[in-house]
Amino acid sequence: MTFARVLLKRLLLSLVTLWLLSILVFAGGQLLPGDVGRAMLGPLADAEAVANLNHKLGTDRPVYVQYWDWASHFAIGDFGKSYTFDAPVAPFIGQALVNSLKLAAVAFVLVMPLSILGGIWAALNFGRPIDRIITVAGLSATVLPEFVTGIVLLLIFGVWLRWLPISASWPEDAGPLTQIYYLILPSIPLFLVLFGYIARMARAGMSEALDSDYTRTAVLKGLPWRIVLRRHVLRNALLPTITVVATQTGYLIGGLVVVEVLFHYQGIGGLIYNAARGKDFPMLESGILTIGLIYTVATLLADLLYSALNPRIHFGAVE
Amino acid sequence: MSVEATPGTETAGALDAASPAVARRERGRLLLRSPTFLTGIVVLSFWVFCALFGAEIVPIDPYVDDLMSALAPPSADHWFGTDQLGRDLFSRVIVGSRDILTIAPLATLLGTVLGTAIGLIVGYFRGLVDDTVSRLVDAVLALPLIIVALLALVALGTSSVTVVIVIGVVFAPIIARTVRTAVMLERGLDYVAAAKLRGENAFYIMFVEILPNVLPPILVEATVRLGYAIFTVATLSFLGFGIQPPSADWGLAISESYGMINGGAWWTVLFDALAIASLVVAVNLVADAIHGAFET
Numbered sequence: 001m002t003f004a005r006v007l008l009k010r011l012l013l014s015l016v017t018l019w020l021l022s023i024l025v026f027a028g029g030q031l032l033p034g035d036v037g038r039a040m041l042g043p044l045a046d047a048e049a050v051a052n053l054n055h056k057l058g059t060d061r062p063v064y065v066q067y068w069d070w071a072s073h074f075a076i077g078d079f080g081k082s083y084t085f086d087a088p089v090a091p092f093i094g095q096a097l098v099n100s101l102k103l104a105a106v107a108f109v110l111v112m113p114l115s116i117l118g119g120i121w122a123a124l125n126f127g128r129p130i131d132r133i134i135t136v137a138g139l140s141a142t143v144l145p146e147f148v149t150g151i152v153l154l155l156i157f158g159v160w161l162r163w164l165p166i167s168a169s170w171p172e173d174a175g176p177l178t179q180i181y182y183l184i185l186p187s188i189p190l191f192l193v194l195f196g197y198i199a200r201m202a203r204a205g206m207s208e209a210l211d212s213d214y215t216r217t218a219v220l221k222g223l224p225w226r227i228v229l230r231r232h233v234l235r236n237a238l239l240p241t242i243t244v245v246a247t248q249t250g251y252l253i254g255g256l257v258v259v260e261v262l263f264h265y266q267g268i269g270g271l272i273y274n275a276a277r278g279k280d281f282p283m284l285e286s287g288i289l290t291i292g293l294i295y296t297v298a299t300l301l302a303d304l305l306y307s308a309l310n311p312r313i314h315f316g317a318v319e
Numbered sequence: 320m321s322v323e324a325t326p327g328t329e330t331a332g333a334l335d336a337a338s339p340a341v342a343r344r345e346r347g348r349l350l351l352r353s354p355t356f357l358t359g360i361v362v363l364s365f366w367v368f369c370a371l372f373g374a375e376i377v378p379i380d381p382y383v384d385d386l387m388s389a390l391a392p393p394s395a396d397h398w399f400g401t402d403q404l405g406r407d408l409f410s411r412v413i414v415g416s417r418d419i420l421t422i423a424p425l426a427t428l429l430g431t432v433l434g435t436a437i438g439l440i441v442g443y444f445r446g447l448v449d450d451t452v453s454r455l456v457d458a459v460l461a462l463p464l465i466i467v468a469l470l471a472l473v474a475l476g477t478s479s480v481t482v483v484i485v486i487g488v489v490f491a492p493i494i495a496r497t498v499r500t501a502v503m504l505e506r507g508l509d510y511v512a513a514a515k516l517r518g519e520n521a522f523y524i525m526f527v528e529i530l531p532n533v534l535p536p537i538l539v540e541a542t543v544r545l546g547y548a549i550f551t552v553a554t555l556s557f558l559g560f561g562i563q564p565p566s567a568d569w570g571l572a573i574s575e576s577y578g579m580i581n582g583g584a585w586w587t588v589l590f591d592a593l594a595i596a597s598l599v600v601a602v603n604l605v606a607d608a609i610h611g612a613f614e615t
Contacts, residue, residue, distance in 0.1 A: 013454075013457075016454055017454065017457045017458050020454060020455060020457075020458035021458045021462070024458060024459070025470065028467075028470040028471055028474050029470065029474065136355075139603060139604075139607065140600050140603075143546055143550065143599050143600060143603040144595075144596055144599055144600070145550050145553050145554045145557070145570075145595065145599065146554075147553075147554060147557045147570070147573065148553070148573075148592045148595050148596050148599075151573055151577055151580075151588050151589075151592050152589070152592050154577075154580065155580060155585050155588070155589060158581075159580055159581060159583070159585060160585075166580075166581055251463055253463055253466070254462075254463020254464060254465040254466055255463075257463075257465055257466065257469070257558070258465070258554055258557065258558065261557075261558060262577070272466060272469065273469070273558060276469045276470075276472075276473045276560070277559070279473060284469075284470065284473065288462065288466055288470060291462060291463070291466060292462055295462070
């Protein structure tokens with residue numbers, strides 16, 4: 001199977017996933033709530049006002065017409081109009097994505113080197129106390145909800161020590177450095193969740209590679225340990241980690257909702273939360289679909305990157 | 320279990336008769352020697368006890384307002400201080416375990432039952448059913464659980480029942496995938512072929528022959544899911560879409576109080592945060608130990 005065919009197949013599968021996702025979101029946002037006009041105006045509004053609103057929003061048309069209308073507009077970048085702001089949704093999503101990207105970038109820049117090094121260090125000390133400490137601490141950090149670690153961090157660094165600001169919204173004219181300063185505290189809960197996952201994968205891949213025949217061969221033929229590590233162990237050990245990093249992007253975004261609410265930050269997570277509170281369905285659906293899109297693309301890229309980096313898979317062997 | 324389910328030859332049956340019981344006893348011994356398992360089970364038992372009997376043993380009624388002593392710091396009268404309505408936080412933390420320890424296990428149970436049924440059917444029949452379900456799983460997994468739950472809760476309206484259903488339904492395909500893998504390994508074995516030759520119908524083979532043999536991975540998956548369920552319920556409650564007032568739930572308490580910590584009222588959130596942390600870590604330690612015991 002050639003690279004082009006694999007690419008095409010993965011691409012098609014991603015499109016199917018996205019299509020199913022759009023149906024799920026549409027069902028959740030448009031069908032489950034039943035009468036949108038009634039939901040927005042409340043139980044006391046009179047029937048005529050509800051009907052008028054439904055007509056204005058287009059929610060009185062047949063379901064498949066609504067789905068087609070909604071999905072085709074979404075596909076060309078027209079995300080509809082927010083119920084709350086009575087303005088197009090797209091600019092809100094764009095701004096929120098930029099903000100979330102900044103937060104995620106700070107978290108990623110912190111977590112990638114530290115978690116991979118942590119995993120490698122644990123594997124090199126397999127079974128010793130330092131390995132157990134990294135493993136148990138990583139597991140505990142991963143399973144704690146972000147708002148729990150976030151609130152404890154807020155107490156320690158924001159309220160008691162007063163080292164870091166307790167809100168992530170920086171002043172209007174803040175430069176990049178000031179922005180990073182405001183983002184350090186919110187990024188730590190995300191860091192903690194990701195650290196455990198990535199370190200665990202790095203450790204597992206690393207111990208497997210250390211145990212392998214090719215590592216033993218490399219050592220026995222007299223290569224210096226440094227070269228064995230770099231050329232033989234690390235190359236094989238870190239491959240699975242790439243996939244994990246990609247699948248964790250979806251998770252990261254889930255964490256963004258909580259962290260952005262806790263730290264009053266206007267990112268995509270905060271946007272989804274506010275839309276959910278205000279029953280602003282176009283905003284909510286667009287936010288959620290955007291996240292699904294980002295996740296699907298990230299997974300696709302990781303898949304391809306993994307295949308391209310792995311010398312053993314020359315496409316076709318994997319299929 | 321698998322003794323009845325394995326109508327093999329006489330000798331194989333006799334040899335196998337001892338092994339499941341021995342394996343189970345070995346596993347039990349392995350678990351009881353594991354410090355992580357013991358730590359987890361002690362903390363978990365403490366919170367289960369609080370959930371069951373907390374309301375009877377707490378010193379002060381956790382739901383009674385006392386505005387005269389609102390936001391009092393920890394003292395001899397109020398060990399953990401009081402909240403903005405003057406309610407005793409020590410009592411509320413103890414009682415706060417009840418709702419989350421009801422909703423999360425129920426959601427896990429629902430997800431496990433649904434997921435097992437789907438996984439058995441998909442793994443047994445494969446083909447088109449399998450492809451369809453696998454794509455659906457991918458679509459569901461493309462979104463973080465919290466976000467799926469938010470969408471569904473906004474659409475359906477928030478209540479404890481909806482929280483259980485939403486988490487259970489999202490867990491089902493994830494558990495189904497684990498069960499499917501296990502079933503696909505089992506269906507090629509002789510006892511399944513023998514049952515087919517006897518003329519058993521597909522549902523009998525799935526639920527009576529195969530199910531008992533795939534219980535271990537289901538148990539492991541269910542304990543892992545319980546950890547996620549607690550995580551999710553706590554987070555949803557913090558966001559205001561989970562457990563509702565006047566419950567003493569920890570996540571809800573933090574969402575009600577965290578606006579005041581800048582004023583110095585740290586005790587209104589710290590003890591609840593530690594309670595959630597201890598419960599979540601305990602469940603995951605137990606899950607991790609069970610996972611390890613079944614793998615070796």
